[in-house]
Amino acid sequence: MRLIERTDAQVAEHGFRKVLVANRGEIAIRVFRACYDLELHTVAMYSNEDINALFRTKADEAYLIGENKSPLGAYLDIPGIIDLAKRRQVDAIHPGYGFLSENAEFARACEENGIQFIGPSSRVLAQMGDKLAAKATAVACGVPTIPGSKEPLKDGDEALERAISYGFPIILKAAAGGGGRGMRRCDTPEEVKPAFDLVRSEAKKAFGSEDIFIEKYLVEPKHIEVQILADQYGSVMHLGERDCSLQRRYQKVVEYAPAWSVSEQVRRRLHEDAVKVARHVGYVNAGTVEFLVDKQGNHYFIEMNPRIQVEHTVTEMVTGVDLVRAQILIAEGAPLSHPYIGLRTQDDLHVNGFAIQCRVTTEDPVNNFAPDTGKITAYRSGGGYGVRLDGGNAYTGAAISPYYDSLLVKVTSWDNTFEGACRRATRAIREEHVRGVKTNIPFVTNILTHPAFHAGACHTKFIDETPELFE
Numbered sequence: 001m002r003l004i005e006r007t008d009a010q011v012a013e014h015g016f017r018k019v020l021v022a023n024r025g026e027i028a029i030r031v032f033r034a035c036y037d038l039e040l041h042t043v044a045m046y047s048n049e050d051i052n053a054l055f056r057t058k059a060d061e062a063y064l065i066g067e068n069k070s071p072l073g074a075y076l077d078i079p080g081i082i083d084l085a086k087r088r089q090v091d092a093i094h095p096g097y098g099f100l101s102e103n104a105e106f107a108r109a110c111e112e113n114g115i116q117f118i119g120p121s122s123r124v125l126a127q128m129g130d131k132l133a134a135k136a137t138a139v140a141c142g143v144p145t146i147p148g149s150k151e152p153l154k155d156g157d158e159a160l161e162r163a164i165s166y167g168f169p170i171i172l173k174a175a176a177g178g179g180g181r182g183m184r185r186c187d188t189p190e191e192v193k194p195a196f197d198l199v200r201s202e203a204k205k206a207f208g209s210e211d212i213f214i215e216k217y218l219v220e221p222k223h224i225e226v227q228i229l230a231d232q233y234g235s236v237m238h239l240g241e242r243d244c245s246l247q248r249r250y251q252k253v254v255e256y257a258p259a260w261s262v263s264e265q266v267r268r269r270l271h272e273d274a275v276k277v278a279r280h281v282g283y284v285n286a287g288t289v290e291f292l293v294d295k296q297g298n299h300y301f302i303e304m305n306p307r308i309q310v311e312h313t314v315t316e317m318v319t320g321v322d323l324v325r326a327q328i329l330i331a332e333g334a335p336l337s338h339p340y341i342g343l344r345t346q347d348d349l350h351v352n353g354f355a356i357q358c359r360v361t362t363e364d365p366v367n368n369f370a371p372d373t374g375k376i377t378a379y380r381s382g383g384g385y386g387v388r389l390d391g392g393n394a395y396t397g398a399a400i401s402p403y404y405d406s407l408l409v410k411v412t413s414w415d416n417t418f419e420g421a422c423r424r425a426t427r428a429i430r431e432e433h434v435r436g437v438k439t440n441i442p443f444v445t446n447i448l449t450h451p452a453f454h455a456g457a458c459h460t461k462f463i464d465e466t467p468e469l470f471e
């Protein structure tokens with residue numbers, strides 16, 4: 001039984017009464033928590049496979065969806081989700097990350113059915129969902145991009161011709177790609193045509209679009225991204241940046257804020273350019289502008305992610321702003337100056353200390369990060385001062401299914417100094433005990449204790465080039 005619920009008067013003043021989360025696992029729980037803090041009634045939806053999942057018990061109401069769909073299909077069932085939202089008189093839908101979070105068609109379906117999509121408009125989603133269109137936007141606002149084709153490539157021959165003109169290495173990318181998929185690096189002319197065919201078939205299958213483009217491949221850059229918040233009244237502000245260079249197969253493993261190993265001057269430029277891009281497209285809500293930064297400190301826009309990101313926790317820990325709560329407030333029509341956001345001007349942003357997030361997954365790094373499945377026979381979590389856990393899939397008896405993301409728990413540490421945050425992250429990670437399924441805990445510990453990590457020297461190829469992390 002809930003103790004708190006918005007009254008009619010509060011609904012009239014603030015906007016929403018009921019929020020549906022069209023997602024699962026840790027991000028669903030994260031959103032329910034923010035809703036609770038705003039006295040909002042919560043609705044969960046779950047697939048057949050998730051009938052015993054923890055997240056559904058964290059909402060006020062929970063409904064089975066996509067009974068006849070695949071495990072993934074259930075969370076992608078736009079008509080089914082809209083129908084549920086209407087039947088349960090939901091005011092707004094939070095899409096989380098992954099699944100339908102960047103789907104313009106879903107946002108449009110919400111708009112057309114009088115349901116507030118907690119994110120940017122379908123128009124902006126359509127524009128940012130295509131990496132080539134997003135790059136063109138950056139170019140239009142004078143933000144640097146990586147040299148590459150401006151239009152989709154016609155065929156493998158054109159890819160090869162352009163690769164030779166840019167010089168190797170190059171990277172082929174699916175315009176609609178995401179999650180580290182639909183990308184292939186080529187170091188020699190012989191690799192280009194087969195890679196083009198591979199990326200094209202992968203892109204068609206995974207993203208429903210065959211548009212491929214080519215870019216110069218930057219050697220050992222850092223991935224630095226800027227968190228943006230924008231309200232409905234034209235206020236666009238940044239909340240600092242995150243270093244997400246620790247990646248395996250183009251996917252992030254450990255992230256931290258601020259990106260202290262990049263100069264103040266470069267970071268300032270990133271902030272300015274991120275705000276420029278967001279402002280240019282009329283962005284509303286939370287978003288992230290991603291850049292690669294080379295050794296000389298040159299920065300290049302790569303894409304904009306129009307949703308909450310997995311690694312948003314580190315920004316929250318150093319800025320004190322609850323980003324998910326801010327997303328909901330903005331969707332309700334609150335300005336960035338709202339006391340819960342507290343950004344009347346950009347000068348109101350204060351970055352305090354350092355935060356590190358580690359993604360604990362049920363993957364075996366030694367076995368090429370193959371996901372492990374089965375039952376968790378014992379689970380003990382880390383904790384203590386300066387440690388935050390965002391989980392939902394990890395508890396004794398939990399079944400880890402092969403159908404979904406292998407993220408088990410996000411361990412985020414904070415301290416006044418980066419060294420202190422490293423120590424706390426290491427301590428908390430070592431306190432995590434998971435039996436029954438393999439995890440990447442030893443691997444993450446090796447990253448956290450590596451001298452290059454402490455020196456801020458890690459670039460996007462660090463994991464691939466550091467075999468001792470796998471020992």
Ligand code: ADP
Nearest residue numbers: 177178179180181215216217218223250302460
């Ligand atoms: P996704 O949308 O799948 O996340 P991104 O475009 O954001 O893909 O790129 C993910 C990662 O791929 C980057 O953080 C970086 O490590 C690598 N990457 C992308 N483009 C390039 C490039 N031109 N040169 C070098 N690395 C790149």
